[in-house]
Amino acid sequence: MSPSACIGAFSLISTPAGAFRAPDGLPDADAIPAPVPGTVAEALAAAGCFDRNDPTPLHDDDHWYLAPLSGEGRFRLVFDGLATFCDVYLDGERIAATKNMFVQHTCNVSLSGTHRLALCFRALRPELGKKGPRARWRPQMIPNQGLRLVRTTLLGHMPGWCPSIEAIGPYRPIRIEALDRPVVRRARITPDFDGKGSLDVELEIEGAAGNASLSCAGGTTVLTSDDGKTFSGRLDSLDVEPWWPATHGGQPLYPVSLTVGDTTLDLGRTGFRRIEADRGEDGKGFGLRVNGTPVFCRGACWTNADILSLAGARQNYEPFLRLAAEAGMNMIRVGGTMLYESPDFFALCDELGLMVWQEFVFANFDYPVRDPDFVAEVQREAESVLTSIAGSPSLAVLCGGSEAMQQGAMMGLPESAWRSPLFTDILAGAAARLRPDVPYVENSPSGGALPFLPNEGVGHYYGVGAYMRPLEDARRANVRFAAESLAFANVPDEVSLKTTLNVPAVHHPRWKAGVPRDLGASWDFEDVRDHYLALLYEVDPARLRREDPVRYLDLSRAVSAEVMAATFDEWRRAGSSCAGALVWTLQDLAAGAGWGIICSDRNPKPAWHGLKTAFQPIRVILTDEGTNGLAIHLVNETPEAIETTVSLTALREGRQPVLSAKKDMELPPRSVQSINAFELTGAFFDLTYAYRFGPPSHDAVVAGLSGPDGMLLSQTVHFPLGRGNARHDLGLEATLIEDGGYWLEISTARLAQSVHIVDEHFRGEAEWFHLPPVAPRRIRLLPRANAPEGARPSGELIAVNGLRGARYGG
Numbered sequence: 046m047s048p049s050a051c052i053g054a055f056s057l058i059s060t061p062a063g064a065f066r067a068p069d070g071l072p073d074a075d076a077i078p079a080p081v082p083g084t085v086a087e088a089l090a091a092a093g094c095f096d097r098n099d100p101t102p103l104h105d106d107d108h109w110y111l112a113p114l115s116g117e118g119r120f121r122l123v124f125d126g127l128a129t130f131c132d133v134y135l136d137g138e139r140i141a142a143t144k145n146m147f148v149q150h151t152c153n154v155s156l157s158g159t160h161r162l163a164l165c166f167r168a169l170r171p172e173l174g175k176k177g178p179r180a181r182w183r184p185q186m187i188p189n190q191g192l193r194l195v196r197t198t199l200l201g202h203m204p205g206w207c208p209s210i211e212a213i214g215p216y217r218p219i220r221i222e223a224l225d226r227p228v229v230r231r232a233r234i235t236p237d238f239d240g241k242g243s244l245d246v247e248l249e250i251e252g253a254a255g256n257a258s259l260s261c262a263g264g265t266t267v268l269t270s271d272d273g274k275t276f277s278g279r280l281d282s283l284d285v286e287p288w289w290p291a292t293h294g295g296q297p298l299y300p301v302s303l304t305v306g307d308t309t310l311d312l313g314r315t316g317f318r319r320i321e322a323d324r325g326e327d328g329k330g331f332g333l334r335v336n337g338t339p340v341f342c343r344g345a346c347w348t349n350a351d352i353l354s355l356a357g358a359r360q361n362y363e364p365f366l367r368l369a370a371e372a373g374m375n376m377i378r379v380g381g382t383m384l385y386e387s388p389d390f391f392a393l394c395d396e397l398g399l400m401v402w403q404e405f406v407f408a409n410f411d412y413p414v415r416d417p418d419f420v421a422e423v424q425r426e427a428e429s430v431l432t433s434i435a436g437s438p439s440l441a442v443l444c445g446g447s448e449a450m451q452q453g454a455m456m457g458l459p460e461s462a463w464r465s466p467l468f469t470d471i472l473a474g475a476a477a478r479l480r481p482d483v484p485y486v487e488n489s490p491s492g493g494a495l496p497f498l499p500n501e502g503v504g505h506y507y508g509v510g511a512y513m514r515p516l517e518d519a520r521r522a523n524v525r526f527a528a529e530s531l532a533f534a535n536v537p538d539e540v541s542l543k544t545t546l547n548v549p550a551v552h553h554p555r556w557k558a559g560v561p562r563d564l565g566a567s568w569d570f571e572d573v574r575d576h577y578l579a580l581l582y583e584v585d586p587a588r589l590r591r592e593d594p595v596r597y598l599d600l601s602r603a604v605s606a607e608v609m610a611a612t613f614d615e616w617r618r619a620g621s622s623c624a625g626a627l628v629w630t631l632q633d634l635a636a637g638a639g640w641g642i643i644c645s646d647r648n649p650k651p652a653w654h655g656l657k658t659a660f661q662p663i664r665v666i667l668t669d670e671g672t673n674g675l676a677i678h679l680v681n682e683t684p685e686a687i688e689t690t691v692s693l694t695a696l697r698e699g700r701q702p703v704l705s706a707k708k709d710m711e712l713p714p715r716s717v718q719s720i721n722a723f724e725l726t727g728a729f730f731d732l733t734y735a736y737r738f739g740p741p742s743h744d745a746v747v748a749g750l751s752g753p754d755g756m757l758l759s760q761t762v763h764f765p766l767g768r769g770n771a772r773h774d775l776g777l778e779a780t781l782i783e784d785g786g787y788w789l790e791i792s793t794a795r796l797a798q799s800v801h802i803v804d805e806h807f808r809g810e811a812e813w814f815h816l817p818p819v820a821p822r823r824i825r826l827l828p829r830a831n832a833p834e835g836a837r838p839s840g841e842l843i844a845v846n847g848l849r850g851a852r853y854g855g
Contacts, residue, residue, distance in 0.1 A: 050116025050156055050221045055079045057088045058109045062168035067137050068161070071109055079110055080354075084128070084214040085166065087354040097353050098555075098635070100210045104169040108213055111163050116156035119224040124150040125387075126217025127164065128355075129197040130172060134163040145196035145422055146212065147385055147406060148429045153224060166213050169195070177413050182456045184409035184448075186564050193410035196422060198384040200352060200634075205562040205569075206382075207634045208352060216355040217387065227252040227305040231428055234301065234315065234436030235482045238336060242283035242317035244436075248276050248303065255306035261315065262299040287336050288316030288438040290375035291398025292662045292682050293715075298395055301436060313388070316395060316438030322484035323624065329501045330525040331492060332624025333400070333441060333484070338715055341617055341682070342400065342625030343660050344374035345642060346529050348383060352634045357387035364647045364830060365632050366390075370397040372642075372653055373660030377401055378528060378627050380489070381408035381447030385430050391437040400441035402528065402627070404489060405430075405472050407446030411453065414467045423467070427475035435479070443476040443485045444528075445469075448505070450488040450496040463496070489528040499524045506530040506626065509612050513576045516608065519615040527626035531612060533577075533605045534560045534570040534638040535652040536598055539803050540829065541644040545636035550598055551590060559637020571638065578604045582770050596845075601638075603799040603845050606655025606813045607768070613659040614666045614761070618678040619719035628656065647830040651801065654813040658761075663687065663712075665750040667763040675722040675732040675763065677748055681712035689758065690751045693725050695732060695743040699773070699796030700818050703743050704730050722746075734765040741766055745796050747817045757822070762815040768798060772848050776818075779842040779851040787826040787838050789853060793818050797844035804840030804854075806832040816844070 057079035058071050065071055079088040085108045089095035114135070124133070128146035132139050141152040173191030183190055186203055201211040222228065231249035236242065244261050248268070257268040257276045262283040268276035286297040298314040323332040323339060333340050350361040369377060377394065379386060381404040394401050405427060413419050434440060445468030453463025468487045476485040486492075492502010499506045500523040508518040510531045524530075537545065548555045551571065562569035575586035582600050590597040609628065616623035633641035642653040666678035681687050688711055695704040706725035712718070722732050734741050744766045750759040776794030781787065787807065791800070793816050801812040810825040826838050839855035 048116065048118035048120070048223055050114070050118075050120050052162065052219060052221060053113035053115070055081045055110050055112040057085065058111065059085070059089075059106045060109065062105060062107050062171065064107065065109070065165075067139070068109060068111065068134050068163040068165070069137050071111070076111070079214075081110065081112075081215050082126070082218050082357065083354055084212060084216050086210050086213070088214075090353060097208065097210060098558075100208055102209075103211045103213055104173075107168055108166040109163060110166070110215060111161065113159050114154075114156065114162040114221070115159045116221070117158070118156060120154050120156060121222045121224055121228070122152050122154055123220040123222060124215065124217075125219070126215070128166070128212045128214060128216050129169060129195060130167040132165045132167065134161075134165070136160050137163075145426055146198065146216070147196060147426045148422075149433070164215060169197070169211070169213070178416065180411040181458060181462055182411050182453050184452050187409060188564070190410075193412055194419075196426065198406065199382045199408060200349060200384060203382065203564075205564050207348070210352050212355055212384070217357060225252065227254070227308055227310065229303065229310065229312070229432070232312070232432045232435035233479045233481075234312065235480070236315045236317045236436060236438060237482060238285070238287045238317040238319050241281070242285035244280040244283070244301070244315065244317075246276075246278055249274060250276055250303075250305060253305050257303065257305045259301070259303055261301045283317070285317045288318040288395075289398060290335060290340055290400050291370055292373060292375040292660075293335065293338065293340060294684060296396060296398045296438075298438075313392070313436060314395065315436040318438050320441050320483060325525070325624075329492070330622070330624060331486070331503050332526060339624070340375065341623075342376040342526070343613065343627070344369060344376035344378070344399070345628040345631035346378045346380055347386070348630050348632055348634050348641065350632075355384070357389060359389040359393060362386070362390050362393050365643060366393050366397055366399060368643055368647075368649055368653065369399060369631060372649070372657040373662065374656075375400055376441065376625065376627060377631065379403050380529070381406055381444075381449075388433050388437075391434045391439055394439035395437055399439060401437075401439045402442040402444060403440060404444040405446055407449060407467065407472075409448050409452045412449070412465065412467050414465055414471070420471060423471055424475060427472060428479065431475065431479040440480060440483050443480060443483050445472045445486070445488050447489050450491050451505070454495050454497065492525075499527065500622075501525060503528050507532060509608065511570070511573055513573060515580075516611055516615075519612045520621075524616065524623045524626065526624050529629040530626050531609050532561070532570055532629040532640050533574045533608070533652065535574075535605045535640065535642055535650050536601045536638045537644040537646075537650050538602065538648065538801070538808075539598075540805055541646050541648050541650070542598075545644065545646050550594055556637060559633075559635050559639055561640050570640065574601055574605060577608050581607060581768050583767065584770050599843075599845050602651035602801075603813065605650075605652040606799065609652055610655040610659040613656065614678075615668065617659070617664065617680060617717070618666050618668055618676070619717045648808065651799075651813045654801075654811065657811070658814055661759060663750065663758045665691070665748050665759045665761055667746065667748050667761050669733045669735075669763065669765070671733065672735045673721070674735075675746065676719050677722055677725070678717065678719045679710070679712055679750065680717050682715060684714050686714050687712040687758075688753050691720075691725065692747075692749040692751065693722055694747045694749075694817070694819075695730070696745045696747065696796055696817065697743050699745055700794060732763075732765065744769075745817075747796075747819075760814075760817075762796070762817065769846070772846050774849065775844055775847040777842055777844060777847055777849070777851040779853040781838055781854045782823070789824045789826055789838070789842070790821050791816065791824060791842055791851075792821040793844070796846075798846040800842065800844045802826075802840050802842055804829075804838055806836035807838045807840065
């Protein structure tokens with residue numbers, strides 16, 4: 046039987062930088078409880094000494110974590126993540142020192158009774174002041190240039206992007222293991238699928254004694270080794286089902302186990318798939334093929350589950366990732382400005398069918414790639430990170446980092462300066478060795494004559510968005526793949542706003558603190574949203590904000606949803622050059638109108654609902670092709686053919702049908718096709734109001750896609766005259782129904798725009814869509830995050846073009 050040991054509860058003491066070189070003499074009376082895993086900010090906040098809404102600097106002090114460590118015998122201490130410069134002491138003797146928050150650290154200890162474990166997180170400020178090789182450019186968004194020399198997250202160091210909450214402490218678990226138990230130190234686990242599954246492995250095992258074998262999906266193979274340390278082997282012809290992204294199929298997962306002598310180790314679960322980069326017919330694009338099928342990638346850029354604690358457990362990730370899956374996303378990008386998430390993150394993405402675009406955590410800087418110590422640290426980091434997620438089928442893209450190449454190119458430097466070997470050789474080599482099943486991208490963005498041009502390779506597209514280009518620019522830019530796009534200051538729904546930031550909109554200091562901006566810019570992302578508010582709804586945002594702040598907020602919510610949905614419809618249409626796009630960002634790090642499409646209270650924003658409509662695997666899309674008429678695009682990403690009826694209705698004043706047409710069609714599996722609306726109407730009708738032979742006969746065109754049973758599969762509305770700002774008595778009705786849950790049956794006598802509910806405890810499964818005056822529609826009601834047990838729905842159905850709403854439930 047292996048000896049046992051345990052680590053007791055930790056306490057935290059903060060001291061001036063350098064005041065104590067060892068834990069002897071620390072002022073124990075100043076200690077506060079400290080959760081581990083956790084951060085200094087989290088512990089101080091729990092003690093009432095830190096305000097996440099008004100954070101104070103923490104990097105000027107040393108921070109000591111202290112705990113009793115008890116046991117008898119020889120053990121291995123494992124630190125999964127220490128941020129960042131940390132000295133580890135046992136009974137006052139330093140036994141380890143770390144300088145990279147992304148690398149797992151281990152040290153062996155001999156225990157006899159109860160000992161004192163101390164971790165001193167040294168002040169980062171002195172390290173940031175040290176000089177390194179001269180940088181050829183300086184990113185404006187990160188004021189402290191010393192961060193390019195330190196392996197820590199940029200979270201907390203980007204004013205205008207995120208709260209200034211600095212990452213310090215043992216933010217990942219600390220474990221103690223018996224030394225006589227074998228452990229995998231480095232792992233390459235490569236799943237593949239070509240009709241049958243295969244699993245190729247290379248494992249570096251510490252403490253291996255005897256033979257080693259690998260088992261998965263009913264197969265077992267004996268591993269071979271030349272040195273008793275590195276073992277390799279392969280399982281072939283496994284009878285398995287393929288793993289797919291959620292939009293395209295199922296996610297079967299198979300346990301992987303390693304037996305070494307008499308010990309069996311759980312290596313987690315894997316899924317079998319083949320992921321390949323698709324460069325397009327001209328070789329200049331970027332996209333993914335999964336199991337031989339082109340997949341339109343859509344989703345969002347991850348920030349963090351909780352910037353205060355940097356929490357990395359399943360329960361921290363699950364609310365956000367489940368909302369991503371519910372919205373029809375199939376990809377999440379973890380960018381170079383963030384941090385590596387834990388294996389729990391990938392396990393959830395494996396289960397939910399969310400592909401992960403994982404960047405190595407390098408961003409914007411000119412890194413000291415000629416420093417051999419720096420390069421060695423990078424290689425350790427890459428190995429540590431990729432070993433922790435070996436075999437994860439959701440890992441779909443590895444990327445060298447974020448906007449480093451772009452930064453140098455935008456400074457006018459030649460390609461030889463900004464195309465660094467850090468990305469082309471060092472990280473590329475690590476990816477090829479440890480995850481050869483995953484495509485590698487040098488940098489995001491990259492691939493064109495200049496790395497930031499969206500019409501080649503991987504781009505960051507903000508033509509629609511920060512650059513305030515018209516909606517047509519989404520097509521004109523010829524986007525191939527947007528690893529980030531469409532940043533807006535997305536306003537939370539009414540209930541979230543009241544509970545998280547109940548202050549006057551826009552000019553209150555607390556409101557402005559939650560609005561993202563680029564450091565040094567004369568504008569912020571609220572100005573971007575207001576630009577499209579004026580464009581789509583023909584209002585003066587400043588005047589509307591003064592005269593009717595409630596309507597200003599409602600239209601501000603609607604416009605983000607409308608612009609995002611219209612842009613993704615353009616990118617998903619038949620004939621589009623785009624193979625995927627990700628929104629910036631998935632979730633907010635603080636209360637307010639942040640970039641996130643999920644509010645800081647974990648409830649979806651209206652923009653999330655707009656994307657959910659656009660992201661569905663079965664989708665009807667309308668695009669205005671001018672004098673070529675109205676194009677109807679039909680998307681079916683499922684593996685089965687679908688018998689459908691395509692319907693088209695033109696409405697005058699949003700209520701009177703002036704044209705109706707239908708056509709029965711089969712949608713082949715995995716298909717995108719386009720037909721002209723004239724194929725349905727059978728005669729000329731100026732649906733786009735392009736010819737203008739007289740006054741317009743209609744102001745809305747509704748396209749629907751229904752199954753053989755009449756069930757509505759998808760619906761979209763085109764506004765040939767624009768959405769307008771007029772409000773009408775729509776005749777909205779809402780009836781609450783209990784039928785295995787709560788439902789809302791809704792109807793309208795006149796086209797209702799951006800229909801949504803305001804309910805303290807419930808949200809609609811679908812909201813912020815347009816409701817035409819046809820058959821009633823039934824919407825499932827779901828509890829909001831943190832809704833009390835036993836709550837009943839009670840609220841109001843509202844449309845942005847309605848004079849009054851419809852009450853329900855009370």
